[in-house]
Amino acid sequence: MPKIPEELINRIRSAVNIADVIGQDVQLQKQGKNLVGHCPFHQDNTPSFSVNPEKQFFYCFSCHRSGNVFSFLQQYHHLSFPEAVEEVAKFANFQLPQEYQGHPQATPANPEQAQLLKIHAEATKLYHHVLVNTPAGKLALQYLTQRGMTVDLINQFELGYAPDLGADKQILHEYAQKAGFDYQLLRKSGLFVERHDGQLRDRFHGRVMYPIKDSHGQVIAFSGRIFGKKASANTPKYLNSPETDIFNKRRTLFNLNLAREAAREVGHLTLFEGFMDVISAYGAGVKTGIASMGTSFTSEQVQIIARQVKQLNIAYDGDEAGQAAIDRALKLVEDTAPNLNLRVVQLPAGLDPDEYVQKYGAIKFQDYMEHREETPVDFRLSYLRNGLNLKKQSDLIAYLKAALQVIRVIPDPLGQSVYLKKLATEFGLDQGSLERQLAELPQPQVVTPPPIEDNGEIPHGFDPPPAPEKVIISNQPPVTQPLSKTDRAAQILLKYYCSDQDIRYQLDARLEFRFPQASYQHLYEVIKDYFSDQEKFDVAAVMDRLEPAAQTLLGQVEKQLVNEEEKQQVVKDCLFVLDQEFPLAQKIEETQAAINEASMIGDTDQLVRLTTELVQLYQRQQSMKTEEIN
Known part of the structure; x- marks a missing residue:
């Protein structure tokens, strides 16, 4: 299938509002220029997920995930890039040419996750086939139909059966081996149990299989239910897949x-x-x-x-x-x-x-x-009535006290009055007396998280954790490290580079200049290449050229606050920091290579000297990173 042209990709991206697409999966509320909500990529008690409709990108101030409309669909729904483009085109009622349609099932950027999804898809087909088409699945099929399951429902939910064919017959493991799946992948899939000798055995035997799917409809785990005579007090009714790289039960x-x-x-x-x-x-x-x-x-x-x-x-x-x-x-x-x-x-x-x-x-x-x-x-x-005899005065008083505690949390006084009237009528009490008792109770304290005031930069009152050097796309939030002096200098310099033509010319003119960090150097080269045929910076368009970790880095750059009045001095300071760091990074790399060479030839004296030198270089580098840019 031919590659979708960049010009067509840009037109499709521009045909939608990123907030409308993300809004299908995340509840967003207007805050300043942007929209905010709870981040879908990590546990987010305070809304930290920001969507910028003007620049067409998203950014999480907590886990630092970032990207444009295509990368959101890739990361949240495990789509390949072409499939994400196709989805956005459908959303925009944009007629994508036939030669670019019909991409295969979603393939995440992580190849191992793609293979895990594939083995689960194959297992689903196998278990379903056993249930509906083989004698081994006859009793399981009878069990389901007796519980009201129709053929349509069984097919809709892809229910299956993992047969118990004895210790020597591992139906899924044999099937997976014939299909060419890697041993290490099978170990990580959760579909097998590893014996002490390293051999794999099917996890599920004699169970009706319920495929567990992600929000995009891809199977990520199974729950197997025991049935019939095999069910016993010592056997769990349901057996679920363990957690894996694609399945988090919480x-x-x-x-x-x-x-x-x-x-x-x-x-x-x-x-x-x-x-x-x-x-x-x-x-x-x-x-x-x-x-x-x-x-x-x-x-x-x-x-x-x-x-x-x-x-x-x-x-x-x-x-x-x-x-x-x-x-x-x-x-x-x-x-x-x-x-x-x-x-x-x-x-x-x-x-x-x-x-x-x-x-x-x-x-x-x-x-x-x-x-x-x-x-x-x-x-x-x-519910409060359970276990009480309301004809007994002591139980009735206890119930009324508990009921008032429930009613007091109703925020609407009119709602409180309605329920007090119900109590008064049911038990022949004076409503005014109940109201007085309610008024004497301490009022519940409502703790409201501070709203995020997002004007396109850092939210007011929200102190985001430092940015990570590297982000690994997974169901868990990335582990962040403190933002070093060189990281901050690199991000500020790139922010100026993207927004100011004079700074761009100034930096490009430094023929020997390189960022000491490989991740920033790569980002710089991609942005520089973008400007070779574009005059105006478009963060969403540049993100299409980047891998997820680099997209996150660009999102952090975009959120940097820069001083426009003293930009030349700030740029000079940033360059000074990076010019100091780069020779040191080169020296560390050269020393590490020399250590490897000394180790290979067995030169113990040289190895000790170089190791001491490397420790000193790391100490110098660490001391630089702990300083601050004024």
Whole structure:
């Protein structure tokens, strides 16, 4: 397939507002010139993710991830660059020529992650084939159909079966070996268990397989459910994949890839307890269902939900355990995302969503889910009654005291009055007396995180962590190191270079000039090449020429504050710092080469002398990095 021309790439990028594209995945709010929200690439309690619509790039002040509209789709959805271009073209209703369409399935920039996704995709096909097309999957297929799973649902969710064929038959491992997958890759995939002798064995045996997918619909893990006679007290009902480079259970929600499409129409997601609940609800027409991994619901998952929707419905079982789980989930959401609206849907005790659908059918389930919503306050006032005999005066007084504690957190006085009236009416009490008791309670302290005031530079009141030298794209935030003197000098100098033609001419005229850091030298050369046929700097266009780590570096450069009035003196100071550092970096490199040579020929005396010299050079370099630029 031919390479997409740069001129066409620029037209497609310019045809969209980057905030509109990112806004599909991240809730953004206007702050100054920019838009801000919670960063989707790391756990972000205070919004630190900034999108600049004018310059068409994003930047996180916390983890320092940066890029343009294409790189956002690449990093967040694991797309290849051509596929990201194709997605943006679709979003803009831009007719991409036929010869540039139909790129293969998303391929992340990290080759190992691409291979991990590939082995999971192959495993999904194998398990699904065993379930629906082979005698080995017959009992598993019967189990699923007896639980109301239709052929369409089984195909939609790509359900499968990992057969138990005995210790000598490792169906997935044999399949992966024939397909040519590397041994080390298989070890890291989470699909196998390594024995003491290094041999790999299939992790899943005799289980119905539920593929776990990322937000783009790619399989990143599995959950296997035991069934039938094989289920026992000593065998876990569900066995999940361990965490890998592509799977973080705290940041993964089952069915989010499909549910968020439906959520855009109805405005909410629905949290169920289990995978079967989600699938049954989907088959019954409630397509907003998601579930956490196992029984744990995490703050990271809450943040992901808050980026997608403004309301979350919690639909757990109506029994005692389900109510306790609802209470825990409400507290977690209120602590993590206080602006997320909450509703509770309690199913009748003894029935989970899967069982309700089977017993009453899809229409009644839809009706129940739509009309049985209640507020968190309604739920808690009901939940507080558990275990109490309200005909006993002591239990009634205890309940009323607890109920007032619930009502006092309602921010709206009118809402408080409504619930006080309900209590007064139900128990024959004087509403005025309840109001006086409520007024005597200490008011809850509401802690509101300081908003980010983003005018295109550093947010007011937000002290971002220092920038990293290198960023590795993964599900985890990058580890940052203190911003050194030379890093700061290099970033300020590049900022001037991008924005000021006179500084550009001045720096290019220094024929012997080089940045001592390879990452900055590379960035400088790319920007210099860009200016060879362009007059105006376009940060989004330059990012198309860079790898993710270099995109992050350019994002940091763009966010640097520079002094326009004294720029010549600042540039002179920066050059002085870099001119000092470069010879030292060269000397370190030469000394390291000499040490290697002395080691190879066995010259012990020379090795000791050079090692001492290298330590001294590193000490000089470190002392320079700890100083500050005035």
